Amino acid sequence: MSPIAFGVVAALAFLQASIAAPRQDFSDCLKKASVQASEQKVAPDQYSAFAMQQCSAAGASFKSALVAFDVKNGVKRAQAVADAQLQIDDYLATSVDKYGSKPIFAKAPPAPSSTPATTPAPVPAAAQAEPKSD
DSSP: OOHHHHHHHHHHHHHHHHHHHHHHHHHHHHHHHHHHHHHTTOOHHHHHHHHHHHTHHHHHHHHHHHHHHHHHTTOOHHHHHHHHHHHHHHHHHHHHHHHHTSGGGOOOOOOOOSSOOOOOOOOOOOOOOOOOOO
16 A cells, blocks of 8 residues: 555544544433433433433534534535534434334233124035935
């Protein structure tokens, strides 16, 4: 590998590492928020706001790291901000889906109806033909 290519690969690895820690922090925060929400019995439709409130600092850190990464790689700041927000939204949506699918929120099966199920009347079978004898 040429020294220039090695330098480029090393630089990209370093830049990628600069967003790894904030990404992990945000992911960990969402996991902790899910546990806290379960303990506090937060309704699934309220979880998104709860998680963003709990993880606003980690989310802001992750977003700024994403923006800095993209801008260093030549992406315009407005586009980098929009892309970073989409990633934050995706992480949050995944967390919301996981939280809402927990067994404690599963809908109970429908209650059996009070009217008994009617069994259809038996239908007589056709009479068998007697074998012909020659």
